[in-house]
Amino acid sequence: MVFKGAEMVIESLRKEKVDTIFAYPGGAVIPIFDVLFDADDINVVLTRHEQAAVHAADAYARTTGKTGVCIVTSGPGATNTVTGLATANFDSVPLVCISGQVPRNMIGNDAFQEADTVGITRPVTKHNYIVTKRENLGKTLREAFHIASTGRPGPVVVDIPKDILYQPLEETYPEDVNLQGYTSPGKGHAGQLKRAVTAVNDAKKPLFFAGGGINVGDSSKIFRNIIEKTGIPVVTSLMGIGALETKNPLNLGMIGMHGTYAANLAVSECDLLFGIGVRFDDRVTMNLEKFAPLAKIIHLDIDPSAIARNVPVEIPIVGDAKIVLEELYPLLDKKDRPAWHKTIKEWKDEAICINAYExxxxxxxxxxxxxxxxxxxxxxxxxxxxxxxxxxxxxxxxxxxxxxxxxxxxxxxxxxxxxxxxxxxxxxxxxxxxxxxxxxxxxxxxxxxxxxxxxxxxxxxxxxxxxxxxxxxxxxxxxxxxxxxxxxxxxxxxxxxxxxxxxxxxxxxxxxxxxxxxxxxxxxxxxxxxxxxxxxxxxxxxxxxxxxxxxxxxxxxxxxxxWPMVSPGAGLDEMVFCIEKEEE
Amino acid sequence: MNHVISLLVENNAGVLARISGLLSGRGYNVESFSSGPTLDPDITRITLVCRGDDTIIDQIKKQLNRLIEVIKVSDLTNKHTIDRQFALLKLLVQPGNRGEIIQLAEVFAAKVMDVGSDTMILELTGSEKKIEDLVQLLDGNIVEIARSGLVSIERGRKHAAVSQK
Missing domain, CATH: 3.40.50.970 (Thiamin diphosphate (ThDP)-binding fold, Pyr/PP domains)
Known part of the structure; x- marks a missing residue:
C-alpha cells in the first residue's frame, strides 16, 4: 500500500495496537494530526502542555504495561518533553515520543521552531532517531516500539522532518527488527543461580529487597509465591511498592532516607540481602560504608550496568526478573527462622509507638x-x-x-x-x-x-x-x-x-x-x-x-x-524521628 | 590505569555524538578517541583510551554496551596487541640543522613528507612512547603537531568479527 509519511505514522500506531495517544499539535506535525482527524480508532488526548502529554503517556504505560505514546511538534514542543522523557527514562517506562522536525532542507539553518531534538534528548532516552529518509520511517518506528518495550524499558524519541510526513511510498510496516547491538537478557547464569540458592537457603537472616523491576517486569506474582514459600521478609524501594501488598506481615515497607523503622533496621541487621530490579540508589543506601554491613548481597537485574555500580555484589545475576524468579522458586527452601521473625516483629511493634509520637x-x-x-x-x-x-x-x-x-x-x-x-x-x-x-x-x-x-x-x-x-x-x-x-x-x-x-x-x-x-x-x-x-x-x-x-x-x-529520616551521611540504622529541640 | 577499549558500532549519523555524550555525561576520563571504517561499510571501529579504576572501567564498558548502536565492546588492556599512534610534526629548520633532523628522523623511522626553505614536515607512526620521545628530542624545532588517537588490534587468529557476538 502507498502511505504518505504521516499515514505511515498512524499505520504504525495501529500495527503496534496503540489506541490512545497523548498529543499537542504544532506546525511541523500538522500532517499527522490531519490523518488523526479521520482515525476514529485512535483516542487523541489533547493535554495543555507537552510536558504533561509525556507524563500522561508515561502513567498510561506504568498502569497498563503497554507502551505510552505521545506526539509533539518541533522546537519548543520537543524541548518541553525533556523533563517527561528523563522521568520515564529514570523509572524504566516504555514510551514512544514522536516529534515533528522542520523540513530536511531547513535543518541546521536555525529555522522557525527548529531544535536539535535528537541532540537534546539523547542523554534522557533509551534511544532516539531522526528519520532522514522516507524509506526508513516504518522500520524506525518498528524499532522504536521494540526498543521501548523490551529489556529494561525506556523512552524512545522518533524525530520526523515535516517533508517526510508528506512523502508517499509503497510500503509495508515491518514485523521484525534486526538490531545486532541489542539483546534483552532472559534466563540467569546457571552457576550464579546455584550460588544464589545456596546463599539464600543457608542464610539465618535473609531479606529480599524488591525494586521497581519486579513491577515493570510483571513478576510480582512469582515474587509473592516465593515470599509465601520461604517466609523471607521483604523491604522495598519506592518503585518496588506494590510488589508485595503493604499489609503482608512479611512486608517491612520502604527503605532509605524516609524508609520505615523496621525496614531500615532489617537491612542493617540482615546477613543476606537479595536485591531484585533495584539500583541501590543513594536515597536508598544512604552512607554506603554503613549499608547492609553484615550482609552478603545478591543482585538480580536486567541491566548489567545497574549491578555492582554502587554496592559490592557477591552474586550478580543478569536476567529478566520473572524468568529468573520462576527458575529460583522450586529451588528455594521453606525454612523456619524464628529468631529473625521475632526480631522483625519487635521492630514493627516499636515502629507503631514511634509513629504515635508524631x-x-x-x-x-x-x-x-x-x-x-x-x-x-x-x-x-x-x-x-x-x-x-x-x-x-x-x-x-x-x-x-x-x-x-x-x-x-x-x-x-x-x-x-x-x-x-x-x-x-x-x-x-x-x-x-x-x-x-x-x-x-x-x-x-x-x-x-x-x-x-x-x-x-x-x-x-x-x-x-x-x-x-x-x-x-x-x-x-x-x-x-x-x-x-x-x-x-x-x-x-x-x-x-x-x-x-x-x-x-x-x-x-x-x-x-x-x-x-x-x-x-x-x-x-x-x-x-x-x-x-x-x-x-x-x-x-x-x-x-x-x-x-x-x-x-x-x-x-x-x-x-x-519521619523517620536518615540524614545525609548517616547509615540506615541512624534514623531520627523528630526535630531535636534545644532545652529551654 | 589506562584501558584500551575497542568498539564496533553501527555506522549511523550521530553515533560518535552518542558515545562521546555518554562518556562526558557520566564524567568518564577519555585520553584518546579514534574512529574509522571496517571491512563492513555499515560498521565503524572506535578505539578509546580511558582512565579509571576497575569499577569505573567496568561501568564504562557496561554503559557503552547499553547503547543500541554499539555492537561489540572489547577491552584490549593486557591483551597481546599491536598499538599505534600517528603524528605529523611541523618543524622550523635552518640549512645548518636540516641534516641532523633528517638523521634523527631516520632513527625513528619517521618519513620526511615535506621540505620547505625553512620548514619540514615529518610523519611518524609508533607507540605513544616513541612519538613522545621524538617530540621531546625535536622540542626546540617543532611549531605544530597533529596527532591521532591510539588504534589497537589483537595479535593471533582471534578477531572481533560481529558474528562472534
Missing part, C-alpha cells in the same frame, strides 16, 4: 490542622482500590509510608528523577488507561502548581480524578531540610501566608491560588477542608462523582515533617 494517630476530634497521616489514611479508606499518583516531596513520602497498596502498578510516582509536576498529569494518563478504577492524585500545594493547567484536560475528558492537595503553604520537603540543617531559614520555600488566610477563609493575594476557586474556574469541583469530618464529607462527595475531577484542598499542619 501525630500519625492524631485525635479524631482534633480541631487544629489536619495531620498528613490522617489525610492519607482517610482517603485510603474511601478509595481502597484506587490507583494513586503522587507529586514529589513530602506528599510522595507520606503516600509511600501510609497508603496500603495491594497490587503492582497502583503507585504511580516519579522515583528516580523526582519530578514535581508529574503526579497530576500522570493521574490523567492513569484515569484514561483504567476507566473502571478511581484515581487519586496526592499532591502538595507547590507541586500541583507546576502542571495545574491540566485541569482543563481532566475536565474535558470527564475524568473523576480526586486531587488531594496536602496544603501546608510550603515547599515542604525543602522546608523540612531547612528546618533540620539550615537553622530554620526558610529561604524561598514559603509559598503563601496561609495561616492568616485560613482564619478569614481567604488566601493571601501574593501567595498560592484559592484552589477551590481554581477548580471552579476550570469547571471542576472543589472544597477546602480543615478537619477530619470536613475531609470525610468531601470524600463522600468525591466518591459520588463520575465524570468530573475534584480538588480537595486539605489544610495540613504547616510544619509537619516526614
Amino acid at each position: 501525630g500519625f494517630n492524631a485525635k479524631e476530634d482534633d480541631s487544629s490542622y489536619l495531620m498528613p497521616y490522617q489525610v492519607i489514611s482517610t482517603v485510603n479508606r474511601t478509595f481502597p482500590d484506587a490507583i494513586v499518583t503522587t507529586e514529589v516531596g513530602q506528599n510522595q513520602m507520606w503516600t509511600a509510608l501510609f497508603w496500603n497498596f495491594k497490587e503492582p502498578r497502583t503507585l504511580i510516582t516519579s522515583g528516580g528523577l523526582g519530578t514535581m509536576g508529574y503526579g497530576f498529569p500522570a493521574a490523567i494518563g492513569a484515569a484514561i488507561a483504567c476507566k473502571d478504577r478511581r484515581v487519586v492524585a496526592i499532591a502538595g500545594d507547590g507541586s500541583f502548581q507546576m502542571n495545574l493547567q491540566e485541569l482543563a484536560t481532566a475536565v474535558k475528558c470527564r475524568l473523576p480524578i480526586v486531587i488531594v492537595i496536602l496544603n501546608n503553604g510550603y515547599l515542604g520537603m525543602v522546608r523540612q531540610w531547612q528546618q533540620m540543617f539550615n537553622g530554620g531559614r526558610y529561604s524561598s520555600t514559603h509559598l503563601n501566608d496561609r495561616i492568616k488566610a485560613d482564619k478569614e477563609d481567604k488566601v493571601s493575594p501574593d501567595g498560592s491560588p484559592d484552589f477551590v476557586k481554581l477548580a471552579d474556574a476550570y469547571g471542576a469541583e472543589g472544597c477546602r477542608v480543615r478537619s477530619k469530618s470536613e475531609l470525610e464529607d468531601a470524600l463522600k462527595k468525591a466518591a459520588a462523582l463520575t465524570d468530573v475531577p475534584i480538588i480537595i484542598d486539605c489544610l495540613i499542619e504547616p510544619e509537619a515533617n516526614v
